[in-house]
Structures are given as C-alpha cells and as structure tokens.
Amino acid sequence: xxxxxxxxxxxxxxxxxxxxxxxxxxxxxxxxxxxxxxxxxxxxxxxxxxxxxxxxxxxxxxxxxxxxxxxxxxxxxxxxxxxxxxxxxxxxxxxxxxxxxxxxxxxxxxxxxxxxxxxxxxxxxxxxxxxxxxxxxxxxxxxxxxxxxxxxxxxxxxxxxxxxxxxxxxxxxxxxxxxxxxxxxxxxxxxxxxxxxxxxxxxxxxxxxxxxxxxxxxxxxxxxxxxxxxxxxxxxxxxxxxxxxxxxxxxxxxxxxxxxxxxxxxxxxxxxxxxxxxxxxxxxxxxxxxxxxxxxxxxxxxxxxxxxxxxxxxxxxxxxxxxxxxxxxxxxxxxxxxxxxxxxxxxxxxxxxxxxxxxxxxxxxxxxxxxxxxxxxxxxxxxxxxxxxxxxxxxxxxxxxxxxxxxxxxxxxxxxxxxxxxxxxxxxxxxxxxxxxxxxxxxxxxxxxxxxxxxxxxxxxxxxxxxxxxxxxxxxxxxxxxxxxxxxxxxxxxx
Amino acid sequence: xxxxxxxxxxxxxxxxxxxxxxxxxxxxxxxxxxxxxxxxxxxxxxxxxxxxxxxxxxxxxxxxxxxxxxxxxxxxxxxxxxxxxxxxxxxxxxxxxxxxxxxxxxxxxxxxxxxxxxxxxxxxxxxxxxxxxxxxxxxxxxxxxxxxxxxxxxxxxxxxxxxxxxxxxxxxxxxxxxxxxxxxxxxxxxxxxxxxxxxxxxxxxxxxxxxxxxxxxxxxxxxxxxxxxxxxxxxxxxxxxxxxxxxxxxxxxxxxxxxxxxxxxxxxxxxxxxxxxxxxxxxxxxxxxxxxxxxxxxxxxxxxxxxxxxxxxxxxxxxxxxxxxxxxxxxxxxxxxxxxxxxxxxxxxxxxxxxxxxxxxxxxxxxxxxxxxxxxxxxxxxxxxxxxxxxxxxxxxxxxxxxxxxxxxxxxxxxxxxxxxxxxxxxxxxxxxxxxxxxxxxxxxxxxxxxxxxxxxxxxxxxxxxxxxxxxxxxxxxxxxxxxxxxxxxxxxxx
Numbered sequence: 003x004x005x006x007x008x009x010x011x012x013x014x015x016x017x018x019x020x021x022x023x024x025x026x027x028x029x030x031x032x033x034x035x036x037x038x039x040x041x042x043x044x045x046x047x048x049x050x051x052x053x054x055x056x057x058x059x060x061x062x063x064x065x066x067x068x069x070x071x072x073x074x075x076x077x078x079x080x081x082x083x084x085x086x087x088x089x090x091x092x093x094x095x096x097x098x099x100x101x102x103x104x105x106x107x108x109x110x111x112x113x114x115x116x117x118x119x120x121x122x123x124x125x126x127x128x129x130x131x132x133x134x135x136x137x138x139x140x141x142x143x144x145x146x147x148x149x150x151x152x153x154x155x156x157x158x159x160x161x162x163x164x165x166x167x168x169x170x171x172x173x174x175x176x177x178x179x180x181x182x183x184x185x186x187x188x189x190x191x192x193x194x195x196x197x198x199x200x201x202x203x204x205x206x207x208x209x210x211x212x213x214x215x216x217x218x219x220x221x222x223x224x225x226x227x228x229x230x231x232x233x234x235x236x237x238x239x240x241x242x243x244x245x246x247x248x249x250x251x252x253x254x255x256x257x258x259x260x261x262x263x264x265x266x267x268x269x270x271x272x273x274x275x276x277x278x279x280x281x282x283x284x285x286x287x288x289x290x291x292x293x294x295x296x297x298x299x300x301x302x303x304x305x306x307x308x309x310x311x312x313x314x315x316x317x318x319x320x321x322x323x324x325x326x327x328x329x330x331x332x333x334x335x336x337x338x339x340x341x342x343x344x345x346x347x348x349x350x351x352x353x354x355x356x357x358x359x360x361x362x363x364x365x366x367x368x369x370x371x372x373x374x375x376x377x378x379x380x381x382x383x384x385x386x387x388x389x390x391x392x393x394x395x396x397x398x399x400x401x402x403x404x405x406x407x408x409x410x411x412x413x414x415x416x417x418x419x420x421x422x423x424x425x426x427x428x429x430x431x432x433x434x435x436x437x438x439x440x441x442x443x444x445x446x447x448x449x450x451x452x453x454x455x456x457x458x459x460x461x462x463x464x465x466x467x468x469x470x471x472x473x474x475x476x477x478x479x480x481x482x483x484x485x486x487x488x489x490x491x492x493x494x495x496x497x
Numbered sequence: 498x499x500x501x502x503x504x505x506x507x508x509x510x511x512x513x514x515x516x517x518x519x520x521x522x523x524x525x526x527x528x529x530x531x532x533x534x535x536x537x538x539x540x541x542x543x544x545x546x547x548x549x550x551x552x553x554x555x556x557x558x559x560x561x562x563x564x565x566x567x568x569x570x571x572x573x574x575x576x577x578x579x580x581x582x583x584x585x586x587x588x589x590x591x592x593x594x595x596x597x598x599x600x601x602x603x604x605x606x607x608x609x610x611x612x613x614x615x616x617x618x619x620x621x622x623x624x625x626x627x628x629x630x631x632x633x634x635x636x637x638x639x640x641x642x643x644x645x646x647x648x649x650x651x652x653x654x655x656x657x658x659x660x661x662x663x664x665x666x667x668x669x670x671x672x673x674x675x676x677x678x679x680x681x682x683x684x685x686x687x688x689x690x691x692x693x694x695x696x697x698x699x700x701x702x703x704x705x706x707x708x709x710x711x712x713x714x715x716x717x718x719x720x721x722x723x724x725x726x727x728x729x730x731x732x733x734x735x736x737x738x739x740x741x742x743x744x745x746x747x748x749x750x751x752x753x754x755x756x757x758x759x760x761x762x763x764x765x766x767x768x769x770x771x772x773x774x775x776x777x778x779x780x781x782x783x784x785x786x787x788x789x790x791x792x793x794x795x796x797x798x799x800x801x802x803x804x805x806x807x808x809x810x811x812x813x814x815x816x817x818x819x820x821x822x823x824x825x826x827x828x829x830x831x832x833x834x835x836x837x838x839x840x841x842x843x844x845x846x847x848x849x850x851x852x853x854x855x856x857x858x859x860x861x862x863x864x865x866x867x868x869x870x871x872x873x874x875x876x877x878x879x880x881x882x883x884x885x886x887x888x889x890x891x892x893x894x895x896x897x898x899x900x901x902x903x904x905x906x907x908x909x910x911x912x913x914x915x916x917x918x919x920x921x922x923x924x925x926x927x928x929x930x931x932x933x934x935x936x937x938x939x940x941x942x943x944x945x946x947x948x949x950x951x952x953x954x955x956x957x958x959x960x961x962x963x964x965x966x967x968x969x970x971x972x973x974x975x976x977x978x979x980x981x982x983x984x985x986x987x988x989x990x991x992x
Contacts, residue, residue: 003863003866003867003870003953004953004954004956005586005587005588005797005859005863005867005953006522006586006587006953006954007587009519009522009523012519012522012587013515013519015587015591016511016515016518016519016591016594017515019591019594019595020508020511020512020515020594022595022598023511023594023595023598024504024507024508024511026598026599027501027504027507027598028504036607037610039610041606041610041832041833042832044610044611044614045614045832047611047614048611048614048615048617048618048853049614049618050618051625052621052622052625052626052856052861053856053857053860053861054860054861054862055860055862056857056858056859056860056862056863057857057858057860058858059588059591059854059858062854062857062858063591066857067595069611070599070611070612070615070850071599073610073611074599074601074608074609074610074611074612075601075607075608075609075610077600077601077602077608078599078600084608085602085604085608087602087608087844089600090597090600091500091501092500092501092502092507092510093500093554094597094600095594095597095598096510096511096514096554096558097597098593098594098596098597099511099514099515099518099590099593099594099597100514100517100518100562101593102585102589102590102592102593102594102799102851103517103518103521103522103590104521104565104566104569104573105572105573105584105585105589105799105800106569106570106572106800107572107580107582107800109580111536112531112570112928113569113570113572113579113580113582114569114570115532115534115536115539115568115569115570116539116542116543116564116565116568116569117565117569119539119540119542119543119544120543120565122543123543123544123545126547127547130546130547131547144639144842144844144845145842145843145844145845146843146844147841147842147843147844148841148842151841155689158691165688165691165693166688166693166694167688167693167694167695168693168695169665169670169671169691169692169693169695169696170664170665170666170691170693171665171666171670171693175664175666176664186819186843187843189819190817190819190841193660193661193662194650194689194690194841195689195690195691196653196660196664196665196690196691196692197664197691198660198661198662198663198664198665198666199661199662200662200663200664201664296844298844302500304597304600304846305600305601305602305844305845305846305847306842306844306845306846322685324681324684324685337536337537337540338536346642346643346646346685346689347639347640347642347643347801348640348641348642348681348682349582349639349640349641349642349791349793349800349801350639350640350800350801351799351800351801352800355565356597358543359554359557361547361548362548362551362552362557362561363551363552363553363554363557364500364551365548365549365550365551365552366547366548366549367549367550367551368498368500368551371498372498372500375498433607458498458499458500458501459499459501461499
C-alpha cells in the first residue's frame with residue numbers, strides 16, 4: 003500500500019502548496035492580524051469523525067488551507083506585537099520543506115551523519131552569537147520551556163549526584179532562586195523534575211524589574227541555615243513581561259560564592275547580547291553554567307527551535323546518555339557523534355537544518371541588524387509615549403518590549419481601577435478589529451498594554467501606527483473627540 | 498531589515514527546493530540506504546565558523562542540499578529495516594511546508610484557533626483509531642519519549658497529589674513496574690520526573706518476551722510490605738526489541754486490584770490495535786489510564802509527531818496548567834481551547850496539521866492497509882526464515898519485527914559466541930554496502946539480526962530481497978560457496 007503520488011502529481015501538489023504560501027505572503031500587508039470569527043464556526047469545521055476514506059489532496063489544499071490561514075492569528079504580520087513571537091523567515095520555510103522530505107531521525111550518527119554535524123555547528127554558532135563559550139555543549143530542543151528544563155535537569159543532576167538513580171529524595175531538599183518576574187516555564191520545569199515548586203524561591207525585583215540580589219542572597223543564607231540545599235540561581239536575560247535583564251555578573255558572583263549552578267534564561271533576550279546597543283546589559287552571561295535561548299524568537303527561525311547550552315558536553319551526557327542493546331550499533335565511535343546521548347528524545351527530526359540555513363543565508367550580520375532595528379524601534383515608541391499626553395509608560399524599555407497604558411488626556415481624571423478597565427477594553431477592541439495585535443500584562447498589579455517586537459518585517463510605520471491606532475480606539479471608547487481624532491496616521495494598518 | 502525575498506524570487510526558491518525533493522523521491526529506487534563516507538569528510542564540510550555574511554540561497558540549494566541528502570541514511574527507502582522508523586509521507590511534506598509558512602504558535606486559542614480545533618480533532622481520531630476512549634484527553638508531542646514522559650508525569654501527579662508543589666519527597670518512595678524489555682525512554686522519564694531509576698522495577702519476561710505478570714505482582718506486594726508506594730504499571734504494546742505485546746488485560750486487572758495507574762507504551766505497536774490480524778493482542782488497551790503512541794511511526798507521519806493520551810482531560814490540566822499574568826488574555830473562555838493549559842511547552846508549532854492531513858488524504862482505510870501489509874510481509878519473512886537451512890528465527894513475530902540470525906548451512910558448526918561475531922560482521926558489512934539496512938539487538942544475551950518494517954513503500958520484493966542479500970553476504974563472509982550463491986534474487990536492491 004504505497005502512499006506516494008506519482009512524481010507528476012507530487013510536483014503539482016508541491017506547486018499548489020507553494021501557491022498557497024505565496025498568496026499568504028503576497029497579501030500580508032492587507033490581511034488583518036487577528037480574525038473575529040465565532041469559536042463555534044471553527045469548532046464545527048473540524049468536528050467531523052475520523053474519515054475512513056481519504057479526500058483528494060488538491061481539494062484539501064484549495065478548500066481547507068485558505069480557511070486555516072484565514073482563521074489563524076498572523077504573527078508573521080508586521081502589525082503583530084503580542085507575546086514574544088517572531089515572524090519566522092522564508093528560508094526557514096524552505097528548510098522545513100527539505101527537512102520533512104528527507105525525514106531523517108537525528109538520534110544516531112549512522113542515521114543522519116550530515117544532520118549530526120550540522121547540529122554541532124549550529125550549537126557552536128549560537129553560543130558564539132550570544133557571546134557564550136566557544137566549547138559549550140548543548141542541544142536543539144522545542145523551545146524555551148524545554149531549553150530551561152534541560153538546563154535545570156543538568157543542574158539538578160550535577161549538584162545532586164545520584165538523583166538519576168535515587169530520585170529527588172535527598173535529606174536536604176533542593177532549592178533554587180529566581181525573581182518574581184521569571185517565566186512560568188521555570189516553575190513548570192521544577193515541577194517536572196520532582197523538585198517541587200515550593201522549593202523555587204521567588205525573589206522580589208527592583209523598580210526596573212530586575213532581581214534584588216541582596217534579598218536573593220538572604221534567601222540562600224536562610225535556606226542554608228534551615229538545612230536545605232540551595233543548588234541553582236536563575237538569572238533572567240530578558241523577562242517576558244518587560245524585557246528586564248538581571249544583573250548577571252553579580253548573580254554569577256553570588257552563585258560562585260555559594261557553589262551554586264548559575265543558569266540564565268535568555269529565551270527571549272539572549273540574542274540581544276550580540277548587538278552593541280544592548281550587549282553591555284548581558285555582562286556575566288559568559289560565566290553561566292547553562293543558558294536557554296530560542297532561535298525561534300529573535301533569530302526569526304520558524305517554530306519550533308529552542309536551544310539549551312551548557313558549560314561542558316560531559317555534563318549533558320551524564321544526564322541523558324543511556325544505551326539499550328538495540329541501540330548499540332557497530333558504527334558508534336568517538337568520531338561519530340550520536341545525538342541520542344545528549345538529549346532526552348530518541349527520535350528527533352532535522353530541526354538543525356532551519357537554524358543552519360538561517361545563519362548561512364542571512365549571515366550573523368543581517369540577524370544582528372534585525373535585533374538592533376527592533377530595539378531601536380521600540381525605544382522610539384517608548385519615547386513617543388513619554389512625549390504623549392494620553393499615554394503613560396509603565397516600565398523601562400531595556401530590549402524590545404514597551405509596557406504602557408492609555409490615560410485619556412481630556413475629561414475627568416480616572417482612578418487606577420478605572421484605567422485598568424479602560425485599558426482592558428482597549429485590548430479587547432484592538433484584538434476584535436484586528437488591524438494590530440498586542441496583549442496586556444500586569445505590572446505592580448496594574449493593567450499594562452504590552453507591545454513586544456521581535457519581527458524583521460516591522461518598520462516605523464507599524465510601530466507608530468500602533469500608537470496612533472490605540473489612540474483612536476481610546477478616544478472612541480471614552481467618547482472623547484481628541485484633537486488628533488481623524489488625523490491619525492494609519493500607515494501600515496490594514497483594511 | 499526585512500529578510501523576505503521579493504515574491505518572484507521566493508517563488509523560484511520554492512521551485513528549486515521542490516526540485517530537490519522531487520529528485521530525491523524520483524531516485525529512491527536507485528539510491529543506497531546508507532552511505533560509506535568517512536566521518537572526517539562530513540565533519541570538515543560543516544566545521545566552518547559562524548558566517549558573518551550570508552550566501553545566496555540558490556547556491557546553497559544547489560550545492561549543500563544534495564550533499565546533505567547524499568550523506569543521510571534514507572529511512573524513506575523501501576529497503577530500510579533498521580530501528581522503528583517509518584518512511585514518512587508526501588502529504589506530511591506538504592503539511593510541513595504549509596505549517597512553517599503560517600508559523601503559528603499553538604499555545605493559545607486566540608493565536609491559532611483553527612490549529613487548536615485541528616489538534617483536538619486529531620487527538621479524538623488517534624484515540625478512536627487505536628480503539629481507546631472516545632473522550633480521551635491528550636496532546637501531540639515530539640515522539641514516544643515525550644509521550645511516555647507526559648503520561649508518567651500525569652500518573653505521578655494523580656497518584657501522589659502535592660508532588661507539583663512539594664517534589665518527590667513523600668515518606669514512601671514511589672515505585673513503578675515494567676518488563677525488562679521496556680523502552681529506555683521509560684527509565685529516562687522516571688529519571689526526569691525525580692522518581693529515580695532504581696524505583697522502576699524491571700520484571701522478567703516469558704519466552705515470548707511478554708512481562709511475567711505473576712512476578713510483577715510479587716514485586717508489588719514486596720514493595721508494599723517494605724513500605725514503598727507502588728503507583729504505576731507500564732504495559733508494552735509492541736516492544737522495540739521484538740514487537741512483544743504484554744497481556745494488557747491482565748495487567749489492567751492487577752493495576753485495578755492495587756489501585757495503580759495503568760500506562761501503556763504503544764509508541765510503536767498501538768496502531769496495530771486498529772487492524773484485524775493483530776487487534777486481539779491489544780485487548781485491555783481500552784482500560785489504560787494513559788497511552789503513548791507515535792503518529793511518526795506506523796501512521797507514516799514525518800518526524801516529529803508523538804501523542805500522549807490520558808483517560809480524562811482534567812488530569813492533564815491538573816499537571817500542566819499554569820497561567821502567568823501576561824498570558825491571561827481576555828479571549829480566554831470555556832469555548833476557546835487554550836492548549837497551553839494541556840502541555841508542558843508554551844510555544845508550540847502546528848504539528849497537528851500533518852497528522853490531520855494524513856488522515857484526511859489517506860483516510861483510516863489506507864493507513865490500516867499499510868499496517869496490515871507490513872505485518873503480513875514480516876510474518877512471511879519469518880516463515881521464510883523458518884524454512885531456510887541457513888537462518889534461525891530468535892523470537893516470535895507478533896507485529897512487524899523479525900529477529901533472527903545467520904547460521905551457515907555448511908562447514909563446521911559454530912558456537913554461540915562465534916555466531917555472535919559472525920552476525921555482528923554481517924550487520925557491519927550490510928551497513929557498509931548500503932543496499933539494505935537493518936540493525937541488530939541482543940536477545941537472551943545473543944546477537945540477533947533485527948528487521949523492523951513500518952514503511953508503506955516496502956513490498957515483498959524488498960523483504961525477500963533482504964533475506965537473499967544477507968545470505969549472499971553470509972556466504973561471502975564464511976567463504977562458503979552455498980548452493981544458492983549467484984542465483985540469489987536481488988529484486989528490490991540498489992546498485
């Protein structure tokens with residue numbers, strides 16, 4: 003039961019698929035970022051039973067793919083400012099096509115020797131790109147969550163030898179330290195690893211949302227006194243809330259003083275260590291024992307591509323190597339790199355190809371230029387907000403996230419609670435209209451509009467267009483015929 | 498710094514990439530399965546430094562992709578019998594192209610509403626396909642390792658409430674039970690979860706490599722007496738060594754008797770529950786609390802696509818849900834399904850598309866036909882081996898794995914050690930020549946040639962061709978001019 007098409011038909015299907023892709027990218031400027039269809043419409047469309055008989059792929063491509071494309075939020079759009087999501091790259095699209103066709107399993111050298119070497123190169127390059135160690139070990143993983151999990155896993159195993167065999171049952175519970183602004187995946191990793199979330203100490207932050215190092219050290223000394231086993235400090239290199247970068251160099255000092263593992267979560271921000279306007283903030287990154295970073299964020303690789311880096315290869319092997327008899331092929335040798343000894347996964351797809359092609363085609367220079375431009379655009383946006391009478395900035399802009407809120411310039415002055423409600427409505431209305439998309443967060447308990455930019459397609463037209471659009475919406479919601487109403491620039495906006 | 502190509506060039510690059518794909522599939526019959534290039538050649542090719550300047554993608558596609566394709570083992574080939582790896586499908590290739598172009602993040606409904614519903618449909622269909630529960634919860638993951646990790650994670654959290662917060666520190670250590678033939682990823686999962694590998698009891702198997710249920714129950718009662726906390730039984734639904742399927746129904750009885758979680762690792766075999774010749778072996782699967790299965794194995798979806806199924810959605814949410822402030826968008830509601838509450842990952846690519854398109858285009862009927870044909874071909878191979886004077890079968894053939902060894906029909910009779918060495922050399926020589934590819938394993942301490950088939954492209958020409966090829970190699974290695982020498986059928990072989 004060979005499922006293949008004849009080559010002519012396969013060629014035609016590749017063409018039809020490519021046409022869908024080209025049509026999507028050709029219309030990106032005109033397309034809304036979100037869609038406002040009812041959940042029921044979408045649920046109904048995909049509620050059918052398991053099909054016994056197949057359908058013609060030509061018909062599926064013509065009928066279903068446009069529906070799917072039309073009912074997805076377009077983070078590939080230059081008007082997308084939500085979460086921490088990049089636009090992806092066209093080179094990455096080609097790589098996914100080629101990788102799926104080859105369909106290698108990356109587990110062992112003798113299954114995918116070129117892929118094995120390409121991933122080694124990519125690990126080296128990523129480490130070099132962010133100014134980490136030239137001889138770092140590591141592995142490509144699905145994203146920031148898994149990258150942090152891998153790093154904390156190695157930290158756990160290195161600092162509590164025997165835990166692979168015995169479990170997390172040492173007399174003194176393992177504890178670790180991170181700021182209150184730390185990403186939820188750290189908590190989720192600690193839960194996964196059997197350490198327990200209550201052993202993750204959430205340390206307060208300063209006014210710039212950076213961890214308070216003095217309080218962190220107090221936590222450590224208290225825990226030591228209480229007979230616990232502090233084993234790891236986590237530094238943030240770009241929080242997802244506001245882009246704050248902890249004082250990594252000082253954290254490295256503290257970790258060194260107490261003999262702790264120093265992990266840096268750079269899933270979002272570490273790439274900014276590569277460029278001048280921001281590199282100084284990352285001093286100390288090179289002293290980390292492990293770093294999580296995400297090629298599918300600021301490096302514009304399509305989902306999924308995360309990366310865990312560790313100080314040395316041996317530690318990652320000590321955590322993950324395991325050889326069953328059926329896996330001990332004769333080809334194993336020092337010169338033939340078996341990835342299965344360095345990863346939790348056994349079967350692994352050719353994720354490395356898209357990262358490698360990204361570096362090959364754009365070079366580090368263009369990828370750095372994207373980062374620099376994103377930072378510059380968002381700092382410009384922050385400055386515009388500071389100049390405006392009807393917006394208020396709520397956090398510094400160290401990287402490419404701007405947190406702010408709409409504060410009507412006219413009418414009675416509003417309480418914080420009223421401003422929260424107004425800005426919540428603003429977010430809803432913005433999402434409903436779909437010309438731009440951003441999400442909110444809470445800072446010091448207050449609703450903030452949060453615009454994040456890690457997208458190579460976005461220019462000043464869209465960043466300033468976002469502000470103008472929010473102003474228009476704000477004035478509509480408050481019924482205030484602001485002086486700028488009607489004269490707002492809509493450059494870059496859709497519809 | 499927009500990284501996009503103009504549309505005409507992007508179209509050309511899609512065409513050039515498609516040509517590479519078509520050329521690979523057009524030459525599959527003639528291509529060797531493995532390649533014999535030196536590791537140094539490949540390492541040198543990819544040893545260059547991080548490129549500062551980019552290259553023309555046309556040049557990369559013309560120069561590097563053929564090299565990569567030529568230096569990969571082709572599990573897409575019909576002459577590939579190694580490990581447990583499918584050939585993938587051309588529909589899956591189209592899906593990966595389309596999914597990478599859309600580049601959605603599947604974490605939240607309002608980011609990817611169509612994708613969210615498609616994954617829900619796929620979970621339903623996969624569960625129905627293998628005869629599991631119509632209302633099963635679950636998630637698509639990277640593969641069998643992660644699927645088993647997810648299921649054991651939920652098992653741990655359900656049977657030891659409080660472990661998310663407290664860690665694996667209960668007074669009575671958690672223990673779990675599986676046969677000695679169980680996949681290494683179970684051990685790796687237990688290590689990841691902080692349970693500790695020594696708390697995984699490896700129970701002996703019977704002559705058919707199925708877990709000895711009586712001994713398993715003895716382990717449980719001993720552990721209970723010793724004050725430990727048995728929490729989970731793992732049944733194998735297709736071991737990777739020989740395809741053995743444990744007596745799931747009896748294991749479900751035991752689990753029920755002691756109040757334990759019953760997990761089934763069906764990463765390889767569960768799909769065979771869908772077809773007549775093998776479905777009876779899987780009785781009891783429907784009673785499992787969780788099941789791991791791999792669409793990227795017998796369902797012919799390209800890497801990576803695993804699936805974790807659990808009895809109810811609430812349990813998976815209890816393990817994985819976590820909401821940070823910046824993730825609480827106003828769109829959240831009961832009718833808008835946020836996948837982030839059901840997965841460890843936050844950012845997730847559109848993996849569901851390729852599984853959905855696979856079912857849509859081939860229907861369950863064709864996918865079942867592949868499985869039936871694979872089983873039938875391998876049982877035929879087993880029968881041929883039983884008839885042959887120079888091969889010896891070493892295990893039953895319940896599914897689609899045949900374990901056997903070459904035993905020269907002429908010359909002095911060889912000891913087991915000598916046979917081990919001879920068969921090891923046979924495997925090496927087979928891999929070096931590359932016309933066919935299979936790997937070995939150890940069964941009862943002895944080297945077995947292990948042929949596994951989960952590939953829709955393979956026909957009788959290749960399965961019988963494999964045996965003829967091994968016979969030729971065996972005769973060459975032993976210097977025995979066997980009667981069949983030179984008259985061996987080479988149908989299906991390359992070069």
